[in-house]
Every structure is written in structure tokens, then in C-alpha cells.
Amino acid sequence: MSVIGVDVGGTKIAAGRMAPDLTVHGAVVIPTPTGAMAIVDAIAGVVADLARESPDEVRGVGVGLPATIDAVTGLVAHSVQTGMTAFDAATPLRERMGVAVFLDNDATLAVLAEHRLGGARGTDDVVLLTLGTGVGGGVIIGGRVFRGGRGHGSELGHISVDGDGPPCQGGCPNRGCIEAMCSGTALTRQFRAFAGAEPGSALGRLHAAGRLDSRSGLALAREGDPDAIGILTVAGEWLGVAVTSLANTFDPDVILIGGGVSAAGELLLGPARAIYQARALPPTRRAPLRVAALGAEAGMVGAALMAHEGVES
Numbered sequence: 633m634s635v636i637g638v639d640v641g642g643t644k645i646a647a648g649r650m651a652p653d654l655t656v657h658g659a660v661v662i663p664t665p666t667g668a669m670a671i672v673d674a675i676a677g678v679v680a681d682l683a684r685e686s687p688d689e690v691r692g693v694g695v696g697l698p699a700t701i702d703a704v705t706g707l708v709a710h711s712v713q714t715g716m717t718a719f720d721a722a723t724p725l726r727e728r729m730g731v732a733v734f735l736d737n738d739a740t741l742a743v744l745a746e747h748r749l750g751g752a753r754g755t756d757d758v759v760l761l762t763l764g765t766g767v768g769g770g771v772i773i774g775g776r777v778f779r780g781g782r783g784h785g786s787e788l789g790h791i792s793v794d795g796d797g798p799p800c801q802g803g804c805p806n807r808g809c810i811e812a813m814c815s816g817t818a819l820t821r822q823f824r825a826f827a828g829a830e831p832g833s834a835l836g837r838l839h840a841a842g843r844l845d846s847r848s849g850l851a852l853a854r855e856g857d858p859d860a861i862g863i864l865t866v867a868g869e870w871l872g873v874a875v876t877s878l879a880n881t882f883d884p885d886v887i888l889i890g891g892g893v894s895a896a897g898e899l900l901l902g903p904a905r906a907i908y909q910a911r912a913l914p915p916t917r918r919a920p921l922r923v924a925a926l927g928a929e930a931g932m933v934g935a936a937l938m939a940h941e942g943v944e945s
């Protein structure tokens with residue numbers, strides 16, 4: 633008996649089949665189409681392809697969305713990246729695929745995957761931040777996923793670390809959120825602002841060539857460019873302010889950083905760790921801060937695990 637996990641991102645959809653031994657097979661990545669129903673069609677299509685290749689029956693499908701899912705109504709409450717607002721994604725998916733469908737927030741599924749199979753195995757209390765286009769958050773308390781009263785919980789990316797900071801994005805009315813300081817979008821903005829002020833710098837030349845974004849800026853930092861490293865250092869220090877509050881709040885066993893921006897590694901985590909170790913209350917400095925283990929597959933693996941645990945129960 634297999635299950636299928638689907639992770640819907642702003643730019644791509646990753647899907648794979650999970651065998652009963654929890655190994656993942658046939659993982660595929662397709663571009664995310666525009667519009668809620670087009671996304672439903674794309675999910676149904678990729679699931680049908682994976683189910684055809686499966687040697688055994690597919691019993692359930694788990695879908696992670698960059699969205700909050702209302703635990704009472706089952707509706708996708710709000711998702712800027714997919715254009716879903718108060719959208720019933722579960723019903724059309726269930727009708728088309730004819731199997732049990734489970735929906736959840738993508739970062740919540742990533743922390744589930746890290747807890748069961750990744751960088752937080754064997755721990756009870758985990759905090760995860762996924763630094764991508766936006767910033768997602770996942771929390772495990774006492775071995776169980778925390779979702780809040782109605783499923784909207786653990787939007788850690790919208791914890792503000794600078795009350796007068798830059799405006800947040802994606803319908804968040806707050807300022808200086810982790811997402812506004814440390815996301816890929818925020819890094820792109822910071823790299824480009826520097827490039828505009830210093831056109832003769834390596835960042836400036838990359839910008840003039842129309843190729844400067846968070847990914848190319850990170851690559852420049854890894855090559856040792858001091859300006860790009862300086863921008864990552866400041867972003868890392870803001871991340872450290874956030875991690876300090878998360879450690880003080882949850883007293884976790886481990887704090888994991890995932891998402892595409894985590895490719896910065898110690899260029900980001902080093903400054904973050906220095907702030908965290910200096911500022912967290914002494915008893916809550918115990919959790920290691922490290923890059924998540926499952927990389928870009930965490931959301932898809934978590935979606936499959938949710939379906940696996942859902943059809944078992």
C-alpha cells in the first residue's frame with residue numbers, strides 16, 4: 633500500500649510515491665500553473681502518473697500548500713502564492729483521484745518530515761523555519777505537530793523582529809517580520825539595494841547584467857565576495873534575533889533552518905548562532921541551530937507521511 637506526497641510551491645510542484653517502508657520513489661517536479669483550479673488539475677495529473685507506475689495500490693494523497701488550512705472548514709484559508717482564498721481544494725481532488733486526501737501547510741509538513749525521518753529524529757520538541765520566497769514555520773511539541781486552534785498556527789515567518797522594519801509581503805500587514813528580513817525575496821531586495829548604491833561592486837555588475845537575485849547573490853557570497861557576505865551576515869543576525877525568541881518560547885531540542893536560502897549555510901547560520909547564544913535566556917541556549925536535513929524534498933516527504941499516518945489511523 634503506497635501513498636503519494638505532493639508539495640505545491642509558488643514556482644514548482646514536487647510529487648513522489650512513498651512505499652510502506654517510507655522510502656520515496658519516482659519523484660517528479662513540474663512548474664506550478666497559475667490559478668487555483670489549474671493547480672488542482674496539475675496535482676490530479678501528477679498523482680495519476682505516479683499511481684500508474686505504482687506496483688501496489690495508492691491509498692492516500694497528502695498535499696502541502698503554502699497556505700493556512702482551516703481545521704474546522706477544511707478550506708484553504710489564504711494563500712498569496714497559489715491565489716487560493718477560502719478555496720475548497722480537498723473536494724475536487726478527492727473526486728478526481730478517488731482516494732483519501734489530506735491537506736496541510738507546507739512548512740508544517742516539512743517539520744513533520746524532519747521529525748520522523750530527517751534532522752530532528754529522536755527529539756520531542758522541534759522548531760523549523762523554511763527560508764524561501766516567503767518564510768514558513770513548523771513546530772513539534774512533545775512529538776506532536778502544533779497547528780493552533782483552527783490550523784492557522786505556527787506562521788513563524790510573521791514574527792516581527794523589527795517593529796519599524798520594512799513592510800512584509802503577501803498580504804501580511806506587519807513590518808520587520810522574519811519574512812521581510814531573511815526570505816529569498818528580502819535578500820534579493822537587499823542585494824539589489826546594495827548594487828544600486830555600489831554599481832562598481834561585483835553585486836552591482838551582476839545587477840547591471842540583469843542576473844542579480846537571492847540565488848546569484850548567495851553564490852557570490854559562497855565565492856567569498858565580501859559585500860554579499862556582509863548582507864548575509866546582517867540577515868543572519870536578524871535571524872538570530874528571531875531564533876532567540878523561538879528558543880525562549882519553545883525550549884526546543886533542535887532548531888532547523890530549511891528552504892532555498894539555507895544553502896547559505898554557515899554564512900547565515902554563523903551570525904545567527906552568535907546572536908542566539910549571546911541573547912537567549914541561559915537555560916534555553918541548549919538547542920543546536922543547524923540546516924535541515926531533507927532539503928527541497930522535505931515538504932513532499934512530509935505530505936506523503938501525513939497521508940501514510942492518515943490512512944493508517
Ligand SMILES: [Zn+2]
Pocket residue numbers: 789790791800801804805806807809811812
Ligand atoms: Zn509578515
